[in-house]
Each structure stands twice: as C-alpha cells, then as structure tokens.
Amino acid sequence: MRGRNTERDRIGRLLADARQGTSGVLLLHGEAGIGKTALLDWAAGRADGLRVLRVEGIESEMELAFGGLHQLFLPVLDLVGTLPEPQAAALRAVFGLTADGVRDRFTVGLAVLTMLSEAAADGPLLCLVDDAQWVDQPSVDLLTFAARRLRAEGVVMLFAVRDGAPGAAVKGLPQLLVEGLDRTAAAELVPDLPPYVADRVIEEARGNPLALIELAGALTPAQRAGRLGPLALPEAAGLPGRIQHGFLEQIRRLPEPAQLVLLVAAADDTGDLTVVLRAAAELGAAVEHLEPAERAGLVALSGAAVRFRHPLVRYAAYQGAPLARRIAAHRALAAALGATGQAHRRAWHLAAASTGPDEQVAEELERVAEWAGSRQAMASASAAHERAAQLTADPGLRARRLVQAAQKAADAGQDERCGALADQVPTPLADPEVAAGLARARAVVELGYRRPETAARILLDSVDPAADRPEAIAEVLTDAVHAAYSGGSATLIAEIAARAPELPVLAVPARLFGGDVPGALAALRTLVEQGQDPATGVMDRLMTGIHCRLTGDHRAAREAAVGAVAVCRDQGVSGWLPTTLHLLALTELSLGRFDEASAHATEALGLAEYYDLAHRAAHLRAVLALLAGLRGEEEQSRALAGTALAYSRPRGVGRASADADWALGLLELGLGRAEAALEPLEAARRGTDHPLLALSLLPDLVEAAGRAGRPERAVEPARVLGEWAAALEQPGLSALARRCRALTGPDSAAEEHFRAALALHEGGSGYDRARTALLYGEWLRRLRRQIDARDHLRAALETFEQLGAEPWAVRARAELAAAGGETVLTVRTDGPISLLSPQEREVVRLAASGASNREIAAQLFLSPRTVGHHLYRAFPKLGVSSRTELATLLAS
Template sequence: MQGRSAERERIERLLDGARQGTSGVLLVHGEAGIGKTALLDHAAARAEGWRVLRVEGIESEMELAFGGLHQLFLPVLPLVDTLPPPQAEAVRAVFGLSGDGVRDRFTVGLAVLTLLSEAAADGPLLCLVDDAQWLDQPSVDMLTFAARRLRAEGVVMLFAVRDGAPGAAVKGLPQLLVEGLDRAAAAELLPGLPPYVADRVMAEARGNPLALIELSAALTPAQRAGQLGPLALPEAAAGLPSRIQDGFREQIRRLPEAARLVLLVAAADDTGDLTTVLRAAAALGAAVEDLEPAERAGFLLLSGAVVRFRHPLVRYAAYQGAPLARRIAAHRALAEVLGADGQAHRRAWHLAAASTGPDDLVAEELERVAEWAGSRQGMASASAAYERAARLTADPLLRARRLVLAAQRAADAGQDERCGALAGQVTVPLADPGVTASLARARAVVELGYRRPETAARILLDGAEATGAGRPDMVASLLTDAVHAAWSAGSAALIGEVAARAPGLPVLAVPARLFPGDVSGAPAVTGGPDGPRAPDVPGTPGACDVPGALDALGTLSALVAGGRATEAGLMDRLMTGIYGQLAGDHAAAREAATAAVAHCREQGVGGWLPTTLHLLARTELALGRLDEASAHATEGLQLAEYYDLAHRAAHLRATLAMLAGLRGDEEQGNALAGEALAYTRPRGVGRGTADARWALGLLELGLGRAGAALEHLESARAEGDHPLLALPLLADLVEAAGRAGRPERAAEPARLLGEWAAALGQPALLAVASRCQALTGPDGTAEEHFTAALTLHEGGSDYERARTALLYGEWLRRLRRQIDAREQLRGALESFDRLGARPWAARARAELAAAGGETGLTAREDGPISLLSPQEREVVRLAAAGASNREIAAQLFLSPRTVGHHLYRAFPKLGISSRTELASLLAP
C-alpha cells in the first residue's frame, strides 16, 4: 500500500462510521492494476472481527443473471429465511432455489437491502465488490439499489471498477479515483534493481503498481543486471494494459504445456469450482498435478474447493494467449461437465462460446436461457442471451424475432440505447405480424424514453396498422401505448387520431369523444371577446361529445375497478387516472393512480412505478395534499434517476418544481423547472414543457411578479393544441393577467374555463371557474361568484379554497368592508400556513394587516413537523397510520433499521417519546 495514505484514510473513515452504526458506500475506480483490489484487501484486513462478504466479477460470467449476487450472499444464505415472505421468495427465485419467476426487481433490491441489514445485525458488515465491471448487470443493479439506501445499518460497501472497461454500469455512488504512484512510492516496489533499470521500468509503468511489479518480474536475469538492449523496453511503449498483458503472457509461456491447459480451462470457467475445472481439464488430458506449476508461480489461489486467479488480467492473458482451437475445446469440455451437473444455462453459454458459425441447437438452448433469466427479472442477461441466439440463427425470420426479443429485454433493463441498436439490426418489412408489433413497441420505447413522444406514437400507430389483420389481439396494446405517448406529446390532434382507430375500445372511448375531428387551432371569436360562439367551434365543449366521454370514463373506471380491463391492465389504470384528471374528477383520478401504484408494487411492474407515482403526485397536488404529493414525486424521481428513465424524470421534476413554487422556494423551483425544460423542449414533450412553464408561472405569481407569471402561463397554455389540455392552469392565467393589469388577456381563458367547467360538472372546476368570473366580470356580480366558489370548494382542495378566500378578501378590502375582509383573509392565512405555501401566506398576512387584522398566527414552517426531513416526514406518516418498521421499509425501499433510525431522529423533533403519540400529533 505504498503511497496510498489518502485513499486508506477515506476507507478507514467509513469503517469507523460503521463501528458507530452508520453505513457508508464508496466506488473505487481507476485503470487496470492501479491498486483497487489492494485497497479492498486493506479494508478487509482492518475489519477485524467483522463479517466480510466478497464477490469478484468474472468477465465470462457477465451474462449469468444474478450470479454475482448469489456468490456474494452464499456465506449468509440461511438469512434468506428471516426475510419477509415476498422478499424471501424473490431471492430464492433469482438464486434458482425455486422454480418461481421474479415479478418485480424492486422486491429483489429491497431483499438485498434487508439481507445486508440482517447480516449486520450482530456487528459491522463489510461488503466488497471487486471488478464490478465484470459482474452481471442485474447483480450490480440490485447491489447499487441497496447501497444507495443504506443509512444506519453499520454496513460498508466498497465497489471496485476498472475505468474504460466495457461491462456492467455502476451508477450513483460516491467515488474515489485511484491514480498512479509518485516516484518515491514507485521506487519502493522495485528493490534490488540497478537505478538505470528501475528508471526504465518506472517510465514504462507510469505509476501503475501492478505494471511495476509485473514488468520487473518479466525481466530476464541479464536485463535485471542492467543489460538492456534498445528494444527491451522500447521508448514508444504500447498502451499500458497491453504491456501488462505482455508480461503475463510471457510468464505463462514459461509454464509446462499441461499447466497452461489447466490455466486455460480455469480462465474459461465461470463457477470457480475446482472440481468442475479439474473434470473439464481431465477430458483434455490434464490432471490435478498440473495445477502445481501455476499455483507455485502465483497465478492461481486455491482455497478448499474454490479456484481464483490472483488478478483478472492473469485470467485474461491465460485465455487470450491460447490458440482458438484450444479455447473452443475448453468451452466444449466445460459444457459437457456442466450439462452432466444439470447447469443448463451455463452449458448453453459455453456451447455458444465454442460455436464458430450458425448453430440452431445452441441457439434454441440460449433462447431457453433467455426465458429463464427474464422470468427472474435478469433482463440484461436475457437480452444478451437472445442476441447471442440471434447471431447463431440462420433463418432470417427467426433471427429477427430473437433480435426483437433482445431489444425488448434491453429496454426492460433500462438499456434504451442498446435497445435501439438491436432494433435497428432487424430487416423490415417482416412476414410475421406479431414480430412486427413487438418491433414497433421496442422502437417506441426508445423514442418515448429519450427522443420524441410524437414519433413514438407514430411508430405504434404504424405498427397497429401493419399488425391489424394478422394479429388483431395485439392492436389494443399498441393503440393504448400510442395514446399514452400522444398524451405525453401534448397533442390533442394526435390523441384524437389514435382514438379514432378504435373508438369502441374502452381505453380509447374517452379521447375519441373529447377530441373528435379537427382539434387544432384556436377557436375563432364571434362578436367580440364576450360575444356568442357557435356550438361546434373546435376546442369548445359544444364540438365534443362530453356526456358520451363521461359515460365512457365511468365504464372504463368500472372495468378497471372490477379487474376486467384489457391485458394491459396497468396502462388501463394509468389512462383512467389521466382521463379523470382531464375531466376534473381528481378524487377518482387519485383512486385510479393509487391502484396503479399498488399494482406496480404488488404485481411486479417495477419499471412503471415512477410513472404511476408521477400520476399519483399530480392528483394529490390537485387535491391540495402537498406533503403526500411531494413524497410520492420525490420517490418517483429517485427511481427514475436510478434507472435512467430520463423522460419520466423530466415530468417528475416539473411536478416538484410546481410544489417548490407553491412553497416559495425560488432557487429549487427554477432549477427543477430548468432541468425539465432542457429535456422536454427539444424533444417535443409537450405535457412536460407545459407543466414546467406552469410551475415557473405559479412561482412568479406567488412571489408577486404577475407580468413574468403571465408570460410563463401563456407559454404553458400554448404547448397544447386544445383548451382542455390547458384547463388546470387557466385559473392561474386569469389571475396573473388581472394582477398584471392586462384584463383583455384574461377574458377568453375565463370564458373557456367556464364553458368546460359547466360541461364537465365537477365542483372543483366549477369553483375555480366561478372565482375567475368574479375576477373578470362586473363588480356587481363578483360577490355572488366568490361565495358560490367557496361553497363549491367544500370538501375539495384546501389550497384552492384558500386562493379563492384570499382573492375575495382582497376584493372586500378594496371596498373597505374590513370586517368581512378579515374573516376571509384570516381563513386563507390559516390554510396557507398549514400547507406550507409561504408566498401565499405572506400575501394573505400582508392583506390581513392592511385590513386591520391580527397577523400573529403561528406559521406552519415554525411547527414541529416542518423540522423533519422529507424522508423522516414520510416515515412518520406511515408509522402514524399503524405500519410496522418492516412494512414502512417495504414501501419506501429502505431497510427496517434505517426506518428505526429515522423515527429515533424524528421523535425528539416532534416532542414525543413513542409512536403511539404520532396519530394524535398528525391528526388534521
């Protein structure tokens, strides 16, 4: 550990923290041979008396789903029985201990987190993941999922990754870059060499410890004595990794032929099982005695029945340095041994490695491996198996089908770029309509996830048209996905076009009636801003079958609630919630969103969880449940960022920006909205752009900058091609226009809001429409509209009711009706304080003071609940509802110990000593 004092200190700080019960994570990265493994070994040596779990990635085992996870937890496998039943079942499935499939990788991730916590129950735990770039991606995903949620378990996780190496991606962890040694430290690793020779070796190694050791070990006696020829260590050296490899290859070439053969078999093997290696080597003519030279040279480390290479580059040199024919023979021998042991998935990969051309039998075996991996949520491994099977397939149609399956599984694994590359290799048109439909969905995933949702919808529409006659059973799911993509694009015209393809389909019946025919363009105004309009002007309720749409929504809601929706049940729930929001029925929308989130959590549709959490947060925001909306949007964003779901992350940032605006957090609101817009605008994500603009407008309106608010809100409205899409923000636009002294820009939005509210008949919409009528109509009718709005608000959003009371109170004060004004303003202030809507509370407080009222109310931000972090607040909320620590952990993807830690920190802040006091504290 020469020259590594800073790196050692950082690791030791993590170990010291774990001794005090705090968890820590670190990703150690650098070039090959730089000393990452040595740092992990140092950590293991310092963790005296700890439980240590260790796994080393093996390049040839990268496609074996959850193989790394199994190797890591093998010493503590009995702890699986202590997990909650769903978690235990998921672990047994991914480890192949049961025949069950894995429905939800989030459950696997939570099980890994709980396993780590249980393994640390009796003392600190050190978890070492070496060469993580060569671990299978599902294992990396689950380990990093758990690592990011460690808090108070006394666990230290260290990951080591080689920079620049292709392989598994390790994301979102604190990092430590390990760089080359300085000259003094490097010289310590070259004892006994003449200065001239040491200088030449140090120049070649460039501070890399492994290169220093291996290049010096590869010197001949004459070279060590100083007899260096001009070509021994050339001035224009090759890249460092290849120089290290040359050193290893030279040392391996010095071994007897039989020893090199055993070394090759061990390098090709992915089990580390000594018995397997020896049986395969015996089939090629080698014996156990032939291990001795390789072991004596330090290439192999033998421990009981396990064989390990002392460094992955030794494995690589042993494998790549062997002739192709011998490598093929080694894989065939291993396939034979593993097949006899019933390890069909490993056998298939070795047969594939031994194949030099198309082989239908091997391809069929690999397809079965892909199905096995997919059933265990090892989507990256399933994709790799389908892709390799495709490469071995001679029939063009079958090859295309396997490439499409590889693309779909890549998308499921969050590898959208690879999904697009695989889909791009499929030659179209295809004779099989089912494969055509699957290809369309794979291509649409990439478009919706990272590019343009409108293009995704078009791809799905074309796929539905091409599929229709041959596979009518697949048309409904294609069109359902298409209408969801069109909704994201914010195009009513496109939504209507999709719905027109199958207006009788329950999930399309609502938009077919709301967006019929020509919905583009702003409606013409006849007879001036307040004049009469034709009932069939596009964009007005008269141009739509609103009663039919509401009936269709009721039918769809009943189908979904009764479990009689289409096979795409989750998408039906999702669209039901979206349509409920569109119609202003936020309570029904929240019910559908809650069911969709529960479906994801319970039925294993984890990839859609951020999307459903986003919908739930939006419905809670509309209902004025700001704390719940914030908690769910935050959870959704964390999941979306972790799995690189950039499209959904942008939507969630826009929602969180809106919440920041309501609370007056200008810096956070601008930052979140800016990030969202940077993604949505260039990709035509109309809904995301509109929401981010709305958030900025709401922020400016709350801070009293009405002119800037009006510009943002009008930009948000312009993102949609139909008034119905902008309906939720029209009330804010009307208020901004009035406060900015531009009443002419409020007239049309107020009228459209009134027309649609009357047609849809929802109290929430009718309330804000009445408020807008009070703002834009004559003073003689204003009070009637304000009081009607307050009545309609009963049982609805406290935030919207407070907004109406504030505006009513301001109007009353202007008429010098101070006593009446104080009543309204005091109620508004109390609500805003309780909700944490600081800028609105400040405005109400100022108006109340101007009306001669007492403003010494306790602001919500000074209350005990506000002292909690968002995570603590959500834990407390669930605990108050009676959930146990394990149940809370399962919902929030935390370990039970971290939940306990959050409660331990929250109780003193709340001034309580037990969870039994929480319910009364949090009662409304």
C-alpha cells in the same frame, strides 16, 4: 498501501461508521492496475469485527444472470429462510433453487436489501464487489438498488470499477477516483533500482503500481545497470495493454500443459477447482500442471477455488491463446458443467465454442433467456436471445429471436442496444406477431428515452385489424394513447382513440377531444364504476385517473390513482409504480395536499431513476419543481425545472416541458414577479395543442396577465376556462373560472364572482380557496373595505401557513398588514408532525396504521432496520413512546 492516505481515510471512516451502526457506500474507479483491488484487500484486512462478503467480476460470466449475486451471498445463503416469504421465494428463484419465476424485480431488490440487513444483524458487514464492470448486469442493478437504500444497518459496500472497460453500468453511488502514485510513493515500490533506472520506470508507469512492479521485474541485468534503451514492455494498447503483454510473456514461459490448465481456468466462470480440473482432464491435463503457474505467482489456490493474481493475468491467459485452443477449452468446460447440472453455464460455453449456426445450442440459449426473463433479468435474457439469433440459420426464426432480444433490451432500459438489434431485423416481416413485437420494442425506446409522439405513431401504425386479436389491438392502442398524452398531443390522442372508440378506455378521449363532452363524461362515469372492481388492471385505472384529472374531477382521479398504486404494490407490478405514483402526486397537488404530493413524487423519481425511465424522471422533476416553488424554495425549484426542460424540450416530451414551464411561472407569480411569470406560463400553454391539457395553469396565466398590467392577455384564457368549466360541471373548476371572471370582468360584477367562487371551493382544494380569498381580499382592500378584506386575507394566510406555501403567505401577510390586520407569524398546525422528514413522516403514517417494520420496509423499499431507525428518531420528536400513542396522536 503507499501514497493512499486519502483512500484509506475514506474507507476507514466507513468502517468506523459501520461499527456504530451507520451504513456507507463507495465506488472506487480508475485504470487497470492502479490499486483498486489492493484497496479492497486493505479494507478486508482492517475489518476486525466485521463479517466480510466478496465477489469478483469475471468477464466471461457477464451474461450469466445473478451469478455475481449468488457468489456474494454464498456464505450466508442460510439467511434466505429468515426473509419474508415473498422475498425469500424471489431469491430462491433467481438463484435457481426453485423453478418459479419472479413477477417483479423490486421484490428481488428488497430481498437483497433485507439479506444485507440480516447479515449485519449480529455485527457490521463489509461487502466487496471487485471488477464490478464484469459482474452481470442484473446482479449490479440489485446491489446498487440496495446500496442506495442503506441507512442504519451497519453495512459497508465497496465497489471497484475499471475505467473505460465495457460491461455493466454501476450508477448512482458516491465515487472516488483512484489515481496514480506520486513520485515519492512510486519510488518506494522499486527501492532496489538505481535512481536513474527507477526514474525511467516511474515515468513509464505513470504512477500505476502494477505497472511499476511488472516493469521493474521485466528489466534485464543490462537495463538494471542503466543501459535502458526501449524498456521490455512494448507500446501495446496503452498501459493496461503493456502490463497484459508482460503477463503474457510470463505465461508463454510456462510448460504447455500449464498453459492449457491456465487457459481452462481463465475461460471458466465459476472459480471452482473441481470444474477446472474436470475440464482440463478432457484436454489431457491434470492438477500437477497448475504448479508452475502457482509458483510463478500467476494464480493462487485457496481450498477448492482458483484465483488469478490480477484480472489482466486472466485476460492474457485467454486472449493470448490460439482460437482453436479457446474453443476446445469451452467445449471441455461445457462437458464438465453438464455433469454438475449447471445448464445455463453449459449453454454459454457451448455458444462460445460455436463458430457457425447450431440450432441445438440456440435452443439451449433460448431456455436460458426464458429463465432469465422470468426472473426479471432482462439484460441477460436479451444477450441470450441475441446469441441464439446469431446461431440460427432459418431467417424467420432468426428474426423472431432478434426481436425478442430487442424487446428484452428495451425492458432493461438499453435503448441504444435495442435500436441496434431492431436495425438487424430484416423487413418486411411475414409473421404479424413478430412485426408487432418489433414495433413494441421500438416504441418502448421512443416512449422512455426519445420522442413519445413517435412511440405513439409506431404503435398506431403497427395495428392490423385484419390480423390482430381484439384484445391485442386494445392493448396496443391504449399504450399509444398513453404515449401521446406524454407528448402532449391531443390531435394524436384523438386520432388513436378514433380507431377503436367502442373500447371503454378509449371512449373518453375519442369523445372528449372530438367535441362530445357529455358523451365523454358518460363514458368516464362507466370507467370509474368499473374501477371499483378489484380485478381492474393497472393501465385501466391509470387511464381512468388521467381522464378524471383532465375533466377536473380530482377526487375521482385520486381514487383511481390510489387503486393503481395499490395494484402495483399488491401484485408486484412495480415497473408501473413511477407512472402511477406520478399520477397520484399530481392529484394530491391539485387537491392542495402538498406534503403527500411531495412524498409520492420523490418516491416515484427514485424508482424512475432506478428503472432508467428518463422521460418519467423529467415529468417528476417538473412536479417537484412546482412543489418547491409553492414552498418558496426558489433555487431548488429553478434547478428542478431547468433539468426537466433541458431534457424534455428537445425530445418532444410535451407534458413534462409544460409542467416545468408552469413551475417557473408559478414560482415567479408567488414571488410577486407577474411580468416574469407571463412568459413561462404562456410557453407552458403553447406546449400542448388542446385547452384541456392546459386547464390547470390557466388560472395562474389569467392572474399573471392581470397583475402585469396586460389584461388583454388574460381575456382569452379566462374565456376558454369558463367554457370548459361550464361543459365539465366540476365545482372546483367552476370556482376557478368564476375567480378568473372576477379578475377580467367589470368591477361591478367582481364581488358576485368572488363570492360564487368561494362557495364552489367548499370541500375542494384549500390552496385554491386560499388563492381566491387572497385575490378577493386584495380587491376589497383596494375599494377601502378594510374590515371585509381582513376576514378573507386572514383566512388565506392561515391556509398558506398551514400548507407551508411561504411565498403566498408572505403576500397574504403583507396585504393583511396593509388592511390594518394583525400579522402574527404562525406555524403549521400539524404540530410535531412538521418536525419529521418526508420519509420519517411516511414511516410514521404506516406504523400508525398498524403495519409492522417489515411490512413498512416492503412498501417503501427500505430495510427493516432503517424503518426501525426512522421510528427511533421520530418517537422523541412526536413525544410518544409506543405505536399505540403514535396512532392516537395521528388520529387527533
């Protein structure tokens, strides 16, 4: 490991931390041959006292769902039985040990995390994932999901990825670039070469260790003597290509039978010597023909496994063989695997051996796709559908399979691939079901990654009342309304809802945006009542919560959101968790419960990033920007809002843009910069095309205009807010409207409005009431009614301090001091709870409710040991030593 001090130090620290119980993750990346595998080998050699698990990605195995995960966990499969049953059942399903499906990939992800934790129960664990770009995408997704959640398990995960190679995406992990060796270290790898020759080889190899060794080994005696000219390896496709060419030359020097066995081993994706030899026997080769390749150092045999010296050797052995031989190798492997019952691998080898349409093989691939899809391996399912389509002669059936491939690609978050597959589907389509599927696939991509309004329009245009079933129409239109809400277009919402106003979930927007507010509220009451039924699904609860929030009933909205989140967790529908948690965060924010809102939004953002839900992530960053601004975290608020705006504005994600602008405006207003607040607040209002979609920010806009000395810009927003408050008859909304009337009306009526607003705030948001009390106190102080002003300013200050709304507390404190009141700085009255991190607080809350560590881990997507670590840290902070004392403390 010459010249690798930085890399060794980094890995060494991770191993040392693991021995102390702390987990760590690192992704090594660099070009082929640069030494990534050698670093993994070095780590394994220094892993005294650590259990080591290892998986190596193989290019031909990329489409085999969960193959990499199964290979990694093969030595510890007996631990599956120690997992909670839902997790154990999920792992058995993805490993093909049962015929069951998996409803939710988060259950599988949690099972992987728990497996790693259990594998480290008796001592630290080292997991090595080599050539991760060639590990199947479902396995990579699950391993990175677990890696990002490791904390106190004593697990080290090292990933190695080749730069520029197509394959699985490994995202969200700490990275270290492995670069070429410096000249000193490089020279130590070729000590037997004359200095002039060594310099030339080092220059050609550019510090790549494998290239150095291969170039030096390929030198002729004349070249070693200094007569260099062109070196042995020609300029193929860059340095990796030159190295590969060198390996190919070595392979071609082997006897023909040895080349044949090497080709079969390269085409095989199991590494199982038994399978390789059985397939080789089909082609007339035997085990003794592997000996020349083994003597040449191209492969190594370990027990019943075949391992190539380097992935480029495998690649050269396969790509350097004629097409006819490759086809024969795949057919032989399919026959060998058929005898072992490995139907999925057999199907892919048959597909690789097919050169034209073959319906029998296509049907086998369809079964592979169905299996993968039922286990939430959507990328693998899409690949199987696509290959099946390529082998299909019938145009209608081919179109159906392409649409299925596009749908699964959309579900996997592969938006560009989904679009490319959809573009291959010939239109118009005779089958309305296939046409609807194509529309849904395109809409999923638009909603998740491009323009939500386009998604809504695609869905709306796909509805055919004459051909579609009523329940199918209801589902499509509900999804379309949800997409239109994300885009911030009330006009489009109304158009969609008007297509089926008799549907309960569409009756509210149809009436609300059509001017029939009483009818909308009556329909909403029906929805809320239906939401009490445990059978109510996620989407109905979600839309109920959205409509309740729009109409100002934040408590009913919170109840619907809590129910939607519960359904997601209880039924394993975690793909909807980012959306339902987003709604719950918004309702908690509206109710002035900032800590709860922050916890839900943070969890939702992590899930949105995991699912590659870019639009939802932008929405959630805007919410977190609002919360950061309320707490006075200016830099954080601006960064979050800026990121949300940069993403959402060009893509027409209107609600995310509006919320991000609102966050910036509210930040400026809280910091006392009213003039600066006006522009983003007015931009936020312009980002929607209906007053209802901007009601929440109108009070801030009215206040900013008044404070900036622009009262004319406050009149119209105050009027609109008042009209809608009168129509919707919600106390909290009415309180805000009366506050705005106090700010924009004559002084003679202001006190009446302030008093009425405070009365209406009772039982509602403490934050909103404190904002009103602050404004009332300021107004009283300007009238020199100092004593009256102090009471309201003091009440506002106490609430702001309790909530941690520091900018508003600063303003209240200054006003109270100006009114002659005492301004002793107080701390939040939630006592030692305020000392906890957000995740510690959530763990403590669940522990106090009686949940076990495993139950908490399942709900928060953590390992049980991390939950225990959080409680270990939290108990001393809280001054408790048991869960009973914890429950008593929180109850008080």
